[in-house]
Amino acid sequence: MIMKRNCLYLRMVWMVALLSFLTMSTIASNLSELKFRRIDTRNGLSNSQANCVLKDSRGYVWIGTKYGLNRFDGFRVRSFYSKTSANKSLKFDFYDDLYEDADGMIWIRQSVHYCIFNPDTEIFDYDVAAWMQKHNIPGNPEYIHIDSRKNIWVKPYNGDFYCYNPHTGRVKKYALDLEKLAIRNDVNVSSMADLGKSAVVIFNSGDIICLNSETGKIDWGTHYVRKHITSVKDNYKIWLSPKGDYWVVSPAGRWVYRQDRKKWYNSVDDMLRADGFSDFPKDMSLWDVHFVGTRELWFATDHDGLVICDYETKTVSQFHNERDDRTTVPNNTLIRLCATNDGSVWICGMQGGVSQCTRTPSIFDHYQLGVVNCISEDQNGNYWLGTNDKGIICFNPKTKEQKVYNTKNSKLMSDIMVCVLSASDGSVWAGTYNGGLSHIVNGAVTTYMPSLDGIINKNIWGLAEDRDGNVWIGTLGTGVQKYTSKTGKFSTFNSENKNVSSDYVSSMQMADNGWIVVGTSDFYSVIDPKINKVVNMSIPSDSLRGFVPASSSTQVIMDSRGLVWYASPSGLTVYNTESGNVLQLDEKNGLESSDICGVIEDRRNNMWVATEFGLAHVIVDKKDGEWTFDVVNYSQLDGLLPGPHNKRSMCLTHDGNILLGGASGVDVISPSKLRSNIKRGMPVFAGLMLFDKEIGIGTVYDGRIVLHESLEKSRRLVLKSDESQFTIQMGTNQGLADNNVQFTYRLEGLSDNWITTEPNDPNISFTGLPSGTYTLVVKLVGDDDDKAKESRLQIVVEPPFYATWWAYALYILIALLVLYLWTRHEKKKLNFERMKMQKETERQQSNIKYEVYSGVNEELRQPFEKAFVYLEEMMKNENDEQRYQQMHELRETLDGVFIKMTEHMENKEKKELIVPKITETEITSVDQQLVDKATAYVESNISNGDITVETMSEALNMSRVHLYKRLTAITGQTPSEFIRDIRLRHAERLLRLSQLTVSEVSYKVGINNPRYFSKYFKDKYGMLPSQYKLQESDEK
Secondary structure (H helix, E strand, C coil), rough: CCEEECCCCCHHHHHHHHHHHHCCCCCCCCCCEEEEEEEEEHHHCCCCCEEEEEEHHHHEEEEEEECCEECCCCEEEEEHHHHCCCCCCCCCCCCCEEEEECCEEEEEEEEEEEEEEECCCCCCCCCCCHHHCCCCCCCCCEEECCCCCEEEEEEEEECEEEEECCCCCCEEECCCCCCCCCCCCCCCCCCCCCCECCCCCEEEEEEEEEEEECCCEEEEEEEEEHHHCCCCCCCEEEEEEEEEEEEEEEECCCEEEEECCCCCCHHHHHHHHHHHCCCCCCCCEEEEEEEECCEEEEEECCCCCCCECCCCCCEEEECCCCCCCCCCCCCCCCCEEEEEECCCEEEEEECCCEEECCCCCCCCCCCCCCEEEEEECCCCCCCCECCCCEEEECCCCCCCCEEEECCCCCCCCCCEEEEEEEECCCCEEEEEEECCEEEECCCCEEECCCCCCCCCCCEEEEHHHHHHHEEEEEEEEEEEEEECCCEEEEEEEECCCCCCCCEEEEEEEEECCCEEHHHHHHCEEECCCCCCCHHHHHHHHHHHHHHCCCCCCCCCEEEECCCCEECCCCEEEEEEECCEEEEEEEECCCCCCCCCCEEEEECCCCEEEECCCCEEEEEEHHHECCCEEEEEECHHHHHHCCCCEEEEHHHHHHHEEEEEECCEEEECCHHHHCCCCCCCCEEEEEEEEEECCCEECCEEEECCCCCCCHHHHHEEEEEEHHHHCCCEEEEEEECCCCCCCCCEEECCCCCCCCCCCCCCCCCCEEECCCEEEEEEEECCCCCCCCCCEEEEEEEHHHHCHHCCCHHHHHHHHHHHHHHHHHHHHHHHHHHHHHHHHHHHHHHHHHHHHHHHHHHHCCCHHHHHHHHHHHHHHHCCCCCHHHHHHHHHHHHHHHHHHHHHHHHHHHHHHHHHHHCCCCCCCCCCCHHHHHHHHHHHHHHHHHCCCCCCHHHHHHHHHCCCHHHHHHHHHHHHHHHHHHHHHHHHHHHHHHHHHCCCCHHHHHHCCCCCCCCHHHHHHHHCCCCCCHHHHHHHHHCC
């Protein structure tokens, strides 16, 4: 698991440092600590001419240019133009000044026009007169200035001065009697500056007055500048130093009033000479002046770049723009120096955008001793530095003394050093390119060149010492040799005699377990020096081979945990020999570069990885049984030498420092310094993108406004269900240009896992987020356990219309309505069925009567029989209750007619008939045959619900009437009852013996209405089928 951290640990030190410079003039100055970071049109700046810069209380940096207003959030620039403002539009696109008031509103000055900008809603309001009227200030604004205490100074046209105190809500009026002040009546305010609790005003006539914010009076005035100009009116700028000196600049001249001398100077040159400076640019044309305490004086000049005068050393430093170097000032013509509340100074150029100047006291020491290829430290604390062309330097870091060994003053055979080893006996071994192996003992140099019984290669690429004091030597092409210190003899280990993985050795190391780790062009080998056994650690499997870079190793070491670190020009591979797991570290997942120059373990068992131009601190930890790697990157911006770094040029000193060699010398890194408590910033929710489209505040998207105010202000985002693919743009309140900080985040409500953003990608994206309410928790990488450093954003993804609460309410209402209608229908259907059953009973009774009188005149009976059969067929298939009722009434009418006619015939012939008396007889065999045939017919059609008396009589070759009479006489049941009885007896057996459900049994025996089945079954067996089945199960 990798937790990537491109941290600004060191870069934040400048905040504290520079703030100290602003308040303490006794701190020593070091202008070499100044760092410049550029923002220009390549970063998205709207125009290359920057006029003013403001860092607001939210942490955003606002840059006013010749064309457009820009907001920088630490990573990206967002521009505002008059023609594209979503709400109230700006009047113009050029900017002269930016202020922030106590409420966080940004006041914009554009020549003689002003507007108030709300960053939370992105509304520009140029009706400043309405604000003035609200605060009892009459007229329209001629000039507005907001001082460091957030007091708002307003000078209306043809009016007095007013000062609004936001803390008390009061407005003070300063009666401006120009005649009494001996100032022309037609003058205008040219600029203002702070002076303690007062404000100093210079008019375009050159007259200066001081307004006291406490007394509400004009303390003093001076006409010195006006008296020393030839023009009537001009454009003046005024600045005040911490000592109370006045600096006045206009196209007509430059004047300085020194409070300590009570004297005016008519040029900057005169004042600097009086202060003891001599090497400054003559006749500097100034655009701006900035004061760093009482120690430094900064000038933004026309064509002379940035000039800084150091009053303690009486030195002048000049910083020019260098083409294609973004770490210099933006242009040699500088318009403005804007100090922000974090201690940095933003330098506005006529071209080239802006450069942020930070003072970063370096926490890295370094020694510029030429190109250093390899490093070792001896027992006395001396650094042995193998150079690229000057032999070996023995450097004492305490006294800074150095002694050089080279081919001219010693027996060295080459001045190109590749590796160096400080042995336990106090001697030093050095491997060279083309110069064999050298041994330095007490200042005397012995060199071993190839021979039959000695060293076998003059290109030595690695050195290591085992616990017995023997020296192991890695060569370029002939494998490994062992120098036995007791005998002074060499022995060889190569691919032929000892199975070394390759004869081309890149590095040598003695691991904590005493083994010698040999990095080769084919992974690595380990040697047990006790028994001289070589174990070849070539890549063990095809699956592992895919993770190990194909390029040859730069260095291979085994750390105290047993992890193998395989460095190459295409990345760093970490191989766990116990589990076989492999992890790749490169520029894609944490490092600033994939070209690995070296790797080393410190006293805290963390790793340091040198890349070509950077250094990574890899903090190793074990969580849930898995190794994790937290990466912190450092570069020249943090105080490292420019580089590039050389291969394997790293050393761990006895006091725990890391030495890193490169083309510019040696960096000294103290891990203990890097763990100090450094001021850090907070994450800022800078913007929103939907489906890769940036969504501005007030922007209409898909027919609605998504953001009514900024995410940072509202801390709540509501999205529709089809807007679940979105990106939160992150920023920081640090206000750093060239920011490479990373964020770690989790989405509460979805997952508790922390995820780290990719390097140089400060965006958090989500796709297909289910509807629900979530909380996005974000913090800077490195603030792992500090909840105070977390920024939280509530995200609500609304459900689709069919899953909303009102939709569910509608579903419930519809379900209740359907249930009501279904219940009503079923009740009506049940009543209808009951009515049919009742009518069926009545019809059967009528049939009995009909059958009783079947012996009447055949001519009378047959028409009625045909009518009855026709009506019965129609009624059986009729589902309409009204029509069924009509047919039933017709049937009853026919029954009545038939009965009356038969009764009439019966009465007529009653006297003539003799009813014989019969005796009960037993069932004969012919009767049994009829019952058996009828039973067989029903059983063969048991599941057919459509069999009737008619179908059974037809199957038995009997008339319906004859079947009715015989079956009733034999069984005591009508044919319909007979059929139902057979079905129910089969149903009872199935319920008792099978696993079928009640409904399945009902359909199985041909009763297609389970409700009727339950009724008939209960009539026969005295209980419902379900109860009967349960009873049978319990008995079993």
